Amino acid sequence: MSISLFSVFITPAIGALSGILLSSIAMATQISDNRIFAKSGDVIQVRLDELHPTQIAVGKLQIAGDLDDYARKPEKLFADLCKVQGAGKLEQYNQSSSPKDPLSYRCLLTPGTDKSAMNTVDIGPGGKIYLTDGHHAFNSFWETSGGDISLSVLVGENLSHDTKGNPVTQLQFEQKMAALKHFLPIDAKGHPVAFSQLPSSLGLKLFQDDPWRSMLYYLRGISYDKSDSNLNPKTGKPYPEVPFLEFYWGQYLNSKMNLSQYSLSELDGYINALKDAAQIMTELPPEQLVGDSGKSAAELGKLDKVHKKKLKKLAEPDSKLAKALTYQMSHQQ
Known part of the structure; x- marks a missing residue:
């Protein structure tokens, strides 16, 4: 079985290095077993x-x-x-x-x-x-x-x-x-x-393919962030991480938006959908439950306002979103 072995330093002592390799192999095998x-x-x-x-x-x-x-x-x-x-x-x-x-x-x-x-x-x-x-x-x-x-x-x-x-x-x-x-x-x-x-x-x-899940990827840092980015007012500590967080946001947005009204294969159309979704998310009351998560918007990382600078950057012709759309069009799954 191959193992992941990463070294910070390369030692000139071949014997010592061999020992490290053998030890790592034995450890990896033990962990696997x-x-x-x-x-x-x-x-x-x-x-x-x-x-x-x-x-x-x-x-x-x-x-x-x-x-x-x-x-x-x-x-x-x-x-x-x-x-x-x-x-x-x-x-x-x-x-x-x-x-x-x-x-x-x-x-x-x-x-x-x-x-x-x-x-x-x-x-x-x-x-x-x-x-x-x-x-x-x-x-x-x-x-x-x-x-x-x-x-x-x-x-x-x-x-x-x-x-x-x-x-x-x-x-x-x-x-x-x-x-x-x-x-x-x-x-x-x-x-x-x-x-x-x-x-x-x-x-x-x-x-x-879940188009909402892709949209939430591009909306991170614009209308929401990781769940631990918000503090629980009762404890003063960050909220815990929530598995499948983006899918729950997608559930909520799906109840408020109709994606067929947007041209998601084109950059301008995709940005329009992101703008509308971001507005919906940031306007939610912090205590609003989202999707089937059983968690509030605050627990799911809701931001208080849209980060317009980041959204504008996504709209540029050479943005990561623009490149992804071009790649997807030429490599349809």
């Missing part, structure tokens, strides 16, 4: 083709933007691989580097150093790994290089056993995932879906 016993907050290594999605839809325009970036600037792919593994910035890569070979590029830090930047997984019956955050980034990696990329991820919850240590059934696991809201039970049109209807693996062709 014992993942069913991993605890919340542990870092484990997985292959993309081992991950089981927990949502049926993604914002394909967002992924188109990633794929355009990777095509234009290959180093961006390796920088993202470093970032999502909590390994900081990309330190070194060359034209021979491959995401399938973690020894062909180097990050500044050891994977798992910055856990706040990592994507999370839950562990289910039999040690199966369920991705609860990062469907867009990991689908982008998949579309670039396939499923045999190994990455470090952060364990959110180990739900493979009950509180008495007994293995749970698949039904018990699915019920627990639903209760924790670690499974998104709606499709791209807001219709309910069962756990059994989820895609069997990553791969863009297996997912529905």
Whole structure:
């Protein structure tokens, strides 16, 4: 099995380096073998083709933007691989580097150093790994290089056993995932879906396209931000992170807007839709519940006013939005 090994320094002592390599290989193997016993907050290594999605839809325009970036600037792919593994910035890569070979590029830090930047997984019956955050980034990696990329991820919850240590059934696991809201039970049109209807693996062709999810990607920092950007007035502390936050905002916007009235394949039309959505979001009372989240607009990161400067920047002909639209038109999925 390949492992992610990132070095900050290259030591001239070959014997010492060999020891580090062997030790890292042994550690990675142990983590992999014992993942069913991993605890919340542990870092484990997985292959993309081992991950089981927990949502049926993604914002394909967002992924188109990633794929355009990777095509234009290959180093961006390796920088993202470093970032999502909590390994900081990309330190070194060359034209021979491959995401399938973690020894062909180097990050500044050891994977798992910055856990706040990592994507999370839950562990289910039999040690199966369920991705609860990062469907867009990991689908982008998949579309670039396939499923045999190994990455470090952060364990959110180990739900493979009950509180008495007994293995749970698949039904018990699915019920627990639903209760924790670690499974998104709606499709791209807001219709309910069962756990059994989820895609069997990553791969863009297996997912529905949710245009609201893409819009929320571009609206971050304009009409809302991460949930922990707002303080709870009762405690004075940031609100906790909310899984699938953007989808809940999409649910609400879907009840207030008709996207068929906008030309979403053109930059001007897309910007008009973003403007209207941003206005709706920022005008919401902080205590307004959003979608099926059970959370208020404040808990979902609502901003008090539209960040017009950022919105204007998206409207420029060479913006990341403009490039994503162009890429999507020439690479229809």
